[in-house]
Structures are given as C-alpha cells and as structure tokens.
Amino acid sequence: MERHVHPDLPVEPDEPPRRSRRRFQPAPYLLGAPAILWLAILFIVPLFTMLSLSLQTCDPNTYACTMTWNFGEFGNVISRYSDQLIRSIVYAGAATVIDLVIAFPLAYWIAFYGGRRKNFYLLMLLVPFFVSFVIRTTAWQFLLADQGPILGPLKSLHLLPQNYHVLATWIAVVAGMAYNYLPFTALPLYVALERIDRRVIEAAGDLYSNRTSVFMRVIFPLAIPGIFAAFLLTFVPAAGDFVNASILGGTNNTMIGNVIQQAFLVQNDYPAASALSAILMAAMLIGIFAYSKILGARTIEEYV
Amino acid sequence: MSAAVPAEGEVRDLSVEMPPARGRRRRWTSYILPVYSWLVLIYLLIPIAFMVIYSFNQSHSRLPQVNYKWEGFTTKWYQQWNGIPGLGDAFFLSIKLALATTIVAAIVGTLLALALVKYRFRGKGGVEQTMFTNIAAPEIVLGASLLGFFITLNVDRGFVTLLLAHVMFSIAYVTITVRARLSGYDLNVEWAAQDLGATPWVTFWKVTLPLIYPGIMAGALLAFALSIDDFVTSSFVAGNSTTFPLWVYAAVRVGIPPQVFVLGTVIFTAGVIVAAMNLVSQGRRKRQEEAARKKANEPDESVVDVEAEFNVGVR
Numbered sequence: 204m205e206r207h208v209h210p211d212l213p214v215e216p217d218e219p220p221r222r223s224r225r226r227f228q229p230a231p232y233l234l235g236a237p238a239i240l241w242l243a244i245l246f247i248v249p250l251f252t253m254l255s256l257s258l259q260t261c262d263p264n265t266y267a268c269t270m271t272w273n274f275g276e277f278g279n280v281i282s283r284y285s286d287q288l289i290r291s292i293v294y295a296g297a298a299t300v301i302d303l304v305i306a307f308p309l310a311y312w313i314a315f316y317g318g319r320r321k322n323f324y325l326l327m328l329l330v331p332f333f334v335s336f337v338i339r340t341t342a343w344q345f346l347l348a349d350q351g352p353i354l355g356p357l358k359s360l361h362l363l364p365q366n367y368h369v370l371a372t373w374i375a376v377v378a379g380m381a382y383n384y385l386p387f388t389a390l391p392l393y394v395a396l397e398r399i400d401r402r403v404i405e406a407a408g409d410l411y412s413n414r415t416s417v418f419m420r421v422i423f424p425l426a427i428p429g430i431f432a433a434f435l436l437t438f439v440p441a442a443g444d445f446v447n448a449s450i451l452g453g454t455n456n457t458m459i460g461n462v463i464q465q466a467f468l469v470q471n472d473y474p475a476a477s478a479l480s481a482i483l484m485a486a487m488l489i490g491i492f493a494y495s496k497i498l499g500a501r502t503i504e505e506y507v
Numbered sequence: 508m509s510a511a512v513p514a515e516g517e518v519r520d521l522s523v524e525m526p527p528a529r530g531r532r533r534r535w536t537s538y539i540l541p542v543y544s545w546l547v548l549i550y551l552l553i554p555i556a557f558m559v560i561y562s563f564n565q566s567h568s569r570l571p572q573v574n575y576k577w578e579g580f581t582t583k584w585y586q587q588w589n590g591i592p593g594l595g596d597a598f599f600l601s602i603k604l605a606l607a608t609t610i611v612a613a614i615v616g617t618l619l620a621l622a623l624v625k626y627r628f629r630g631k632g633g634v635e636q637t638m639f640t641n642i643a644a645p646e647i648v649l650g651a652s653l654l655g656f657f658i659t660l661n662v663d664r665g666f667v668t669l670l671l672a673h674v675m676f677s678i679a680y681v682t683i684t685v686r687a688r689l690s691g692y693d694l695n696v697e698w699a700a701q702d703l704g705a706t707p708w709v710t711f712w713k714v715t716l717p718l719i720y721p722g723i724m725a726g727a728l729l730a731f732a733l734s735i736d737d738f739v740t741s742s743f744v745a746g747n748s749t750t751f752p753l754w755v756y757a758a759v760r761v762g763i764p765p766q767v768f769v770l771g772t773v774i775f776t777a778g779v780i781v782a783a784m785n786l787v788s789q790g791r792r793k794r795q796e797e798a799a800r801k802k803a804n805e806p807d808e809s810v811v812d813v814e815a816e817f818n819v820g821v822r
Contacts, residue, residue, distance in 0.1 A: 237615040249653050328548070335752040440645050
C-alpha cells in the first residue's frame with residue numbers, strides 16, 4: 204500500500220514512540236466536550252457558587268447578598284441544627300448498615316449463581332425506579348399505617364399493643380430509607396463480586412480451603428472496595444434525604460435535608476442552606492478521599 | 508432432574524474434599540440463598556404492588572382519596588384519570604421532560620463513553636472522578652447548589668432549568684452504562700471497516716452504532732427512569748412548573764387521589780414493557796453471537812481459507 208505523507212511532515216515510525224503517543228489528539232475532547240461542559244457548568248460551578256453563598260451575608264428583606272467572608276456561618280449552623288445533623292448521621296448510618304447486610308447475599312447470589320438470568324435480576328433491582336420514589340414512600344405510609352395491612356392484623360392478634368405505631372418514629376424513617384436506597388447498595392456490591400476472578404476461588408479450593416474460609420479469606424477481602432463504594436453511594440445520599448423524614452417521620456424526626464429545603468425554599472436563608480449543603484458535600488469528599496487513600500485512586504473509577 | 512443433582516454434588520465433593528455428611532446437608536441449605544434473594548427482590552416490589560392494587564380500589568367518600576381499606580374493585584379511576592385539575596398537566600410535563608432528558612442525555616453521555624473507551628487522554632481520571640462525585644452527591648446538594656447558581660445568574664426557573672438539571676444528573680449514569688457494554692465489544696472492527704475503505708462517518712453508522720445500540724438503549728432507559736423518578740432536584744429548580752412527583756408530594760398532606768396511583772401504574776407498566784423488550788432482544792443477540800462463534804470454531808473450509816488469506820495479507 205502506498206503511503207500518502209506530506210513531504211514536510213516527519214514520517215511517523217521514525218519518531219520515538221513516546222512522542223507520538225503524547226501528540227495532542229482532539230478526538231476524545233471533541234467527543235467528550237458536550238458532557239464535560241454540561242457537568243462543569245451545571246455541577247462543578249454551582250458547587251463553588253454554593254460555597255461562596257455560604258460565606259456571604261444576605262439582607263433579610265431584599266435577599267440581596269454580599270460577600271463578607273463570614274466563616275462564622277458554619278459554626279453557627281452546626282450549633283443551631285446539631286440535632287438534625289446527628290439524626291442524619293445516625294439514621295443514614297443505620298439504613299446503610301441494614302442495606303449492606305440485606306444486599307450482600309443478594310449481590311453474591313446474582314454474581315455467582317445468576318447465570319444467564321443475571322441481566323434479568325439486575326433489571327429487577329432497577330424496576331422500582333420507574334415509580335417515583337415519592338409514590339413508593341407514600342405507599343409505605345399506607346402500608347405502615349396504625350391500622351394498615353401490616354400493623355392491623357398483628358394488633359388484632361394481640362401480638363402488638365393497640366397503641367403501638369411505627370409512623371412518625373425513627374423506625375419508619377430508617378425503614379423507608381433502607382427500602383429506597385437498597386438498589387444503590389446492591390449494584391456496587393454486585394460489580395465488585397462479579398469482577399472476582401473465578402480461578403482464584405478454584406485455586407483456593409485446590410489448596411484445601413473449605414467454603415467458609417474461601418468466603419472469609421478470598422471473596423470477602425476482594426469485595427471490600429465494593430463494600431466501601433456501596434457505603435458511600437448509600438450513606439451520602441441517605442444523609443441528605445428529606446422525603447422519607449417528612450412523609451414517614453412526622454415532625455420530630457427532621458433531618459438535615461429538611462432544614463436545607465426549608466431554609467432555601469421557605470425562609471430564603473441562602474447562607475445557612477448553602478453552609479449546610481457544603482458540610483454534606485465536604486463529608487462526601489472526605490469519604491472519597493479516604494477511599495482513594497486506603498484502597499487506591501484507580502479502584503474507585505471502576506464503580507462509576 | 509433428581510438424578511442430576513446428586514451427581515453434581517459428588518463432583519463438587521471430590522474437588523473440595525468434603526465429608527459426605529456435609530454434602531448431604533448442603534442440599535437443603537443450597538435453597539436458602541435463592542429463596543432469600545427472591546424475597547428481597549419481591550420486597551422491592553411491595554409498595555409498587557400496593558400502588559397497582561389500590562389503583563383499582565373503590566372509594567365512597569365525597570372527595571376520593573387513597574385509603575388502605577379495600578372497598579371493592581373498580582376501573583372507575585382509569586376512566587376518570589384526568590378528573591383531578593392540575594394532575595394531568597403535571598403528568599404530561601413529567602413525560603415531556605423525561606423524553607427530552609432521555610434524548611439529550613443519551614447522545615451526550617454516549618459520546619463521552621466513546622471518548623473514555625477509545626482514547627487515553629489528559630484529564631480522563633478527572634472526568635471519571637467527577638462522574639463518581641456526581642453520582643455520590645446527595646440530590647439535595649445538587650438541587651440547592653443549582654438553585655443558588657440560577658439565583659445568582661438571575662435565571663427564570665421552569666422547563667429549561669428542569670431539563671438542564673435532569674440531563675446533568677443523568678449523563679454519568681448513561682456514560683457508565685454505555686461504557687460497560689462498549690468494553691465488552693471488540694472495537695478493532697472499526698479499524699477493519701476503515702481498512703476496507705469506510706469513512707469515519709460510515710464506520711460510525713454502519714459498525715459502531717449497531718454494536719453499541721443495546722448499551723445506548725439501556726442507558727436511555729435509565730435516564731428516563733431517573734428523570735420520571737426525580738423529586739428532590741426538581742423541587743429546587745422547578746420554579747412555578749409542577750412535575751408529577753412534585754404534585755404528588757404536595758398532595759400527600761391533604762390525601763392523594765386514586766388517579767395518582769393510576770398514572771403511576773401506567774408509567775410503571777410502560778417502563779417495564781420497554782425494559783423487558785430490550786432485555787429480550789439483548790438475550791437473542793447474545794445467543795446469535797454464541798451460535799456464530801460456535802459455527803466459526805467448527806472445521807469449515809471456507810472460513811479457514813478466508814482466515815489464512817487474511818493472515819498472509821497482513822504479513
């Protein structure tokens with residue numbers, strides 16, 4: 204085949220391979236540009252706007268804000284809303300632990316015994332998303348009602364006292380969050396377990412390891428990055444949730460999400476709302492940073 | 508069937524060197540995991556089943572509201588689906604928004620997936636970290652920061668800001684889904700097409716797109732589900748527009764009409780049908796590919812000849 208090379212250009216194979224690899228390629232940037240710009244302008248820039256808003260002081264009447272580098276706002280909101288902050292951490296933590304315990308065997312089963320129906324099981328995990336989670340949470344409100352289909356029969360059998368109720372307690376909030384975030388826990392766990400090289404497990408069997416120790420000493424350690432990713436992807440969104448708390452939790456179980464929503468949309472207290480959002484975001488970034496420090500920066504990309 | 512099960516157990520016992528007593532006990536314990544897993548999958552469907560069943564529930568109160576008491580079967584609410592002022596508009600706004608989000612996010616996300624799979628480039632790690640952060644970020648942070656951004660820029664909130672926000676949180680999901688399907692395919696066929704004289708444009712339409720089409724469909728479906736499901740981010744950037752979930756949330760306090768469950772059931776059914784169709788076509792394709800591969804491995808003279816010729820040509 205004939206080569207059509209401009210006489211002024213150096214012929215490629217004569218160049219050291221390192222240089223030719225470093226040559227600027229426009230193609231990936233052109234392909235990625237729309238998505239990258241979309242995320243940069245509507246995800247990254249607003250985060251910085253939020254950070255700057257949290258340091259501003261706003262006029263309570265006109266809502267006009269000016270930058271005052273008011274770092275005090277952070278201490279202010281932490282002390283003012285400490286109850287809700289603690290509740291967010293405890294409730295989201297409880298829901299995450301419950302989800303990890305529920306989801307791990309399921310993810311293990313799909314990854315190791317799913318066979319040809321793997322995609323079907325994964326679809327089953329995603330099917331609830333076709334119903335708005337406001338409706339799903341509302342359905343739980345009916346299901347958990349004092350005389351509803353779950354508590355009603357138990358009460359008529361006198362297994363529960365007549366005045367027992369779940370709604371408007373922390374139990375309902377944690378149960379609702381555990382339900383709503385279960386797929387977010389199961390999917391990263393599945394990815395991690397699916398990726399384990401089956402030959403490693405065979406090798407452990409060949410070396411006289413029994414099933415328990417194969418699981419404890421081979422499968423579980425290899426799944427740890429997935430467990431951490433699942434923790435992050437469940438705990439952080441759950442900590443910011445306010446729908447479960449407001450539909451299932453009544454007035455005494457408000458979380459930090461409820462405060463942010465109220466401050467932003469009702470009280471127009473932009474600095475407080477921004478400071479609280481920034482705290483949530485910072486907690487998440489610390490989690491991601493800890494992940495890449497402990498388990499390596501490259502592994503986290505595998506779960507995106 | 509019953510003869511095959513002990514045989515399988517025997518083989519496993521030999522390889523793991525288990526005492527026979529444990530092998531016998533495993534037979535009933537081997538049902539624990541599948542039964543448990545199915546129970547969890549069914550648990551995920553409980554509130555949806557409630558929604559579907561109670562969309563057929565009779566109601567005798569003057570202002571019909573969903574109630575956990577079963578008062579008899581009726582399809583009345585399906586006939587009067589548009590009987591609540593505002594609900595129909597909210598429903599159609601959500602459908603319109605979800606379709607627009609799906610189209611934009613599918614295109615933009617697929618292009619990014621192609622860039623990530625086919626090229627190594629400076630900033631790739633940063634893009635991937637941003638995607639992870641975007642998925643892990645609490646929705647309330649996405650919504651609140653966008654609202655702050657729009658307020659600072661003095662942008663009117665409405666359909667456009669909803670679309671901007673929905674595409675923003677869908678891109679990463681689409682990219683990941685498409686990329687996952689892409690990495691399974693041999694993209695050397697693109698080089699083959701270009702060696703045979705296809706222009707990049709023709710290569711994309713005739714080779715790349717048909718290969719990654721199921722991945723794009725899966726990503727698009729996910730974007731649709733995320734958009735139709737979204738409440739938190741929408742509540743911040745919607746302005747005066749009301750999407751279906753926003754309408755429902757506002758109605759929770761006063762009691763939701765049965766029509767909400769009717770429309771929810773309709774969206775759910777449509778989504779499941781499309782997802783199932785995609786799953787079936789994917790399965791069929793996989794089987795075809797496997798059959799083709801099996802055929803290629805069989806000693807077939809014409810195939811061998813072509814391969815030999817091809818090798819000579821390359822050398």
